[in-house]
Amino acid sequence: GENVEQHPSTLSVQEGDSAVIKCTYSDSASNYFPWYKQELGKGPQLIIDIRSNVGEKKDQRIAVTLNKTAKHFSLHITETQPEDSAVYFCAASIDRDDKIIFGKGTRLHILP
Amino acid sequence: GAVVSQHPSWVICKSGTSVKIECRSLDFQATTMFWYRQFPKQSLMLMATSNEGSKATYEQGVEKDKFLINHASLTLSTLTVTSAHPEDSSFYICSAIRSVSRDTEAFFGQGTRLTVV
Numbered sequence: 001g002e003n004v005e006q007h008p009s010t011l012s013v014q015e016g017d018s019a020v021i022k023c024t025y026s027d028s029a030s031n032y033f034p035w036y037k038q039e040l041g042k043g044p045q046l047i048i049d050i051r052s053n054v055g056e057k058k059d060q061r062i063a064v065t066l067n068k069t070a071k072h073f074s075l076h077i078t079e080t081q082p083e084d085s086a087v088y089f090c091a092a093s094i095d096r097d098d099k100i101i102f103g104k105g106t107r108l109h110i111l112p
Numbered sequence: 113g114a115v116v117s118q119h120p121s122w123v124i125c126k127s128g129t130s131v132k133i134e135c136r137s138l139d140f141q142a143t144t145m146f147w148y149r150q151f152p153k154q155s156l157m158l159m160a161t162s163n164e165g166s167k168a169t170y171e172q173g174v175e176k177d178k179f180l181i182n183h184a185s186l187t188l189s190t191l192t193v194t195s196a197h198p199e200d201s202s203f204y205i206c207s208a209i210r211s212v213s214r215d216t217e218a219f220f221g222q223g224t225r226l227t228v229v
Contacts, residue, residue: 034218043118043205043220044156089155096216097209099146104155 002027004092006103014111019077021106023090026071030092033066033073034100038087047088048075077108085110114140116208118221125196125228133191133224135206141186142208146218147179150203162189196228 003026013019025033031052036044050057050064050073057064063076077084090103115138125131135145143164148156160181161169168181178200180192189208193200205223209216 036220041223041225043116043223045220046217096218097144097211099158099161100207100218101158102148102156107153 002030002092002101004090004101004103006090006106008106009104010107010109012109012111013080015080015082017080019075019080019084019108021075021088021090021108023073023075023092023103024071025073025092027092027094028071029094032093032096032098033064034091034093035062035064035075036089036091036102038089038105044089080110082110082112084108114138114208114210114217114219116206116219116221118204118206118224120224121222122225123227125226127197127228128195130192130194131196131226133193133204133206133226135189135191135208135221137187137208137210137219140208140210140212142189142210143186144209145183145189146207146209147181147189147191148205148207150205150223152203156205159191193226196226198228201226201228 006023034049037047038044048062050066061078066073087105089105091100093100117136119134145162147159150156159174162181162183164183170176183189203223207218207220
């Protein structure tokens with residue numbers, strides 16, 4: 001089955017700087033790669049996603065890149081703000097309506 | 113966006129009792145829902161796939177007789193933790209799949225924190 005590796009597990013970034021979280025996946029059949037933000041005591045919230053026919057996608061301060069050959073995908077957050085502090089999960093799925101397999105998460109701290 | 117609601121948001125129960133957690137899609141129909149379990153500071157681990165009108169599909173290592181899943185309608189799936197023990201204490205999260213035309217997306221509930229004492 002699919003295995004998603006995520007690193008780093010913890011990331012501290014100065015406010016205003018950029019943060020990068022990287023993931024790899026194992027199943028070449030995976031075609032859908034969502035990223036979630038989870039705040040304490042809440043369910044995960046989708047922040048951005050990318051499908052395998054696209055190499056990069058951007059939404060304001062958030063961007064994702066996908067290298068399907070290398071089975072790598074990354075989340076980039078620019079101009080970080082205090083409210084970006086949370087746990088971020090990458091995930092992979094065969095398709096949007098299939099089960100989602102999560103990475104282990106990255107705890108992002110935005111330092112004042 | 114679409115709303116998925118879990119009830120209760122938290123529950124404390126005695127060891128040996130059973131607890132039912134509900135997952136409802138409030139503004140869309142979901143033929144497929146998923147149940148996840150999350151221990152503190154860990155990732156979401158898929159427990160099972162819940163399909164409306166049929167038996168759930170459990171992931172390897174998940175006891176189907178302990179975690180009973182019923183997807184009786186297109187807007188409701190329930191997870192019952194039977195004969196709960198302290199090691200079952202965890203954060204349980206459901207997701208529901210919304211399909212509109214060719215657009216499909218998973219929406220997550222807010223989670224249910226189960227504490228077994």
